[in-house]
Amino acid sequence: MDTGDNPEQAAGGLPYQEVTRPEYATIAASAFTAEQAGPDVTVLRGPCPRCGAVIEALVVADVFQGVRSFGDIIRGRRAAPQPGEHVEPMACTCADEHPTRPEGRVGCGAYWKLLLTTEPA
Ligand SMILES: [Zn+2]
């Protein structure tokens, strides 16, 4: 996978920062996979767009099979999710060391949204 356009990742010792960027949603949409883990449970798995650690998230709702880019909605090209789509807020939950992370927190602080669909990507 090409991470050459993520200079923060190469810097090392990435400090904890609660931050989101439009490109996090785009990067995550192309890198994350959705897998059925049980009735009405979907597991999302992929690398954090900020620190690169592979994380997993459970979504308990309908079973989603695809991950689409949320970018069109962020950029206003589309107003809202369509039927069969679901917006899932996500945050990095990695166990890596990130300086300045508050006690009891996980992840690097990055958060973003994924657009899930009931159809394969
Ligand atoms: Zn992260």
Ligand SMILES: [Zn+2]
């Ligand atoms: Zn991390």
